Amino acid sequence: MTDTDRELRVSKIRNGTVIDHLTAGQALNVLALLGIDGSGGETVSVGMNVPSDTLATKDIVKVEDRELSQSEVDVLAVISPEATINIIRDYEVIEKQRIERPESVEGVLSCPNRNCITTGDEPIRTRFAVLEEGLRCHYCDEIVRESEITSHLTVT
Amino acid sequence: MRQDHLISATQLSRADIEAVLDRAAEIDADPAAWHGRHSGSILGLCFFEPSTRTRMSFDTAMKRLGGRTTDMGAVESSSVKKGETLADTMRVLEGYADALVLRHPSEGAAAMAAEFVDVPLVNAGDGAGQHPTQTLLDLYTIRENAGLDDITVGIMGDLKYGRTVHSLASALTNFDVRQEFVSPESLRLPRSVRYDLHGSGAQVREHTDLDGVLADLDILYVTRIQRERFPDENEYRKVAGEYRIDAEDLDVAKDSLTVLHPLPRVDEIAPEVDDTRHAKYFEQAHNGVPIRMALLDSLLETDTEGDR
Numbered sequence: 001m002t003d004t005d006r007e008l009r010v011s012k013i014r015n016g017t018v019i020d021h022l023t024a025g026q027a028l029n030v031l032a033l034l035g036i037d038g039s040g041g042e043t044v045s046v047g048m049n050v051p052s053d054t055l056a057t058k059d060i061v062k063v064e065d066r067e068l069s070q071s072e073v074d075v076l077a078v079i080s081p082e083a084t085i086n087i088i089r090d091y092e093v094i095e096k097q098r099i100e101r102p103e104s105v106e107g108v109l110s111c112p113n114r115n116c117i118t119t120g121d122e123p124i125r126t127r128f129a130v131l132e133e134g135l136r137c138h139y140c141d142e143i144v145r146e147s148e149i150t151s152h153l154t155v156t
Numbered sequence: 157m158r159q160d161h162l163i164s165a166t167q168l169s170r171a172d173i174e175a176v177l178d179r180a181a182e183i184d185a186d187p188a189a190w191h192g193r194h195s196g197s198i199l200g201l202c203f204f205e206p207s208t209r210t211r212m213s214f215d216t217a218m219k220r221l222g223g224r225t226t227d228m229g230a231v232e233s234s235s236v237k238k239g240e241t242l243a244d245t246m247r248v249l250e251g252y253a254d255a256l257v258l259r260h261p262s263e264g265a266a267a268m269a270a271e272f273v274d275v276p277l278v279n280a281g282d283g284a285g286q287h288p289t290q291t292l293l294d295l296y297t298i299r300e301n302a303g304l305d306d307i308t309v310g311i312m313g314d315l316k317y318g319r320t321v322h323s324l325a326s327a328l329t330n331f332d333v334r335q336e337f338v339s340p341e342s343l344r345l346p347r348s349v350r351y352d353l354h355g356s357g358a359q360v361r362e363h364t365d366l367d368g369v370l371a372d373l374d375i376l377y378v379t380r381i382q383r384e385r386f387p388d389e390n391e392y393r394k395v396a397g398e399y400r401i402d403a404e405d406l407d408v409a410k411d412s413l414t415v416l417h418p419l420p421r422v423d424e425i426a427p428e429v430d431d432t433r434h435a436k437y438f439e440q441a442h443n444g445v446p447i448r449m450a451l452l453d454s455l456l457e458t459d460t461e462g463d464r
Contacts, residue, residue, distance in 0.1 A: 118264065118268075120242075120262065123241060124243070136351075138267065139268055142263075
C-alpha cells in the first residue's frame, strides 16, 4: 500500500491544505493551532495513528478551502518538525510548502506567565524565540517546553 | 530597539559593566566635577509600583548631574487609572523627557515600552523579571569589597521571584565567579535564568541550606523571602526561619565575607549583623547614586552626540 492509498482513507479534498507526516498524536493540536473546532463549518478530515513508511505512525489533517499563515507554519515546525504541507487545487498538489524551524514565532501563542506584559491589553503581539527544546517569551523570558506549547495556542 | 535602552542584565557585556563601574568610581572620587554636566536635561520617572531607593537614587543622580526630573506620580493619580495602556503612557511621556526610567509590576514591561519610545529607557524593575541598575550597584559594591574575579558568591532567599537575583546571576557570568544559590525548593531560580546560566557555562550549584557553603563565600547576597508568595502562613514561617542570618551564624564565615542585601529587609538579617565588619548593605544602597549618575551620564552623552 502506498502513502497515496493510505491518504485515501481520509477523503481527498478539492481545494485546501493537506498537512501530512504529523507526529502521531498532534492532529488535534494542529486543529487547535488552526482555530478549527467544527463550529466554523469547515470540511476537515483527520487521520490519527496512520501507518507510515517514514514514521512508525503519523497523523494527517486535510482542511478544505484553507491555507496556513506563516505564523501557523512556524508553530507547526516546532510541534511537528517532520510535517509536510501540500496545497491542493482541483484535487492536485500544486505546491509543497517547505517547513523549517523558525527563529521566532509571533502571534499564535499566549505566554503562560500570567504576569507577563503580553497578557494585558497592550497593543503588541506575543513573540517567542525558538530554542532547541522549546520557546522563550521575548518580553518576560518565560520558557515554554515543547510538550507545553499546544496548551498555549491562541485559537483565533 | 535602540542600543542604549537598558532593559536586562543579559544585554550587558563585561566591557559594558566595567565602563559604568569605572565611571561611577570617577564620580565617587570627585563628585563636584560632575555637577552641572547635564543641566538642561530632564529625566522622566515612571513608577507604576512603590519604590524608595530606586526612585530616590535616580532622582538624586539626575539632580547631581545638574539635570531635573519629572515624575508621573502615583498610579492612583495618573491616567493609568482611566485605563490607559502602558504603551500610550510611555509614548506621551517620551515627549516630556530626555530619558525615561520605568518601574512596572509586569514582567516584560520595559522590553515592551522600549518598542514605543525613542529616548533612552532604563528598566528600574519589571515584576519578578529584571532590575539591571540594581545589579550594576551590586557589582560595584562587590568589586570594591572582593573584586570581580576568582570569587565565590552565595545568593540566598527568594530566587524565583527576586528580580535583583535574576539580573545579578546573569551579570556575574561575565566574570570568573562561582555562584552558590541557596533557597527553599519552592523558590529555586526560574527556568529561564537556569537556562541562561547553563548556556553561559557558569559555575553554579544549588542548595537548600547555607551551612554547607557559608565558609567558602566571599559575598553573601541575601534577599527577602516574600511572605505573599506562600499560600500557607505556616509554610512561610517554617521556611523563612531557615534563611535568616545572625551574627553567630557568621562565625564560620571568612573574615573578609561581605554581606549584601538589595533592601528593604524584614527579618532575614538580624540587626546585630549591622555592627559586624561583614555588613555592607547600606553602603551598597548608597552606591546607587554614583552608579545611576554614571549610567545616566553615559546615556545622555550618547544622546547628545546624536548616536541613535
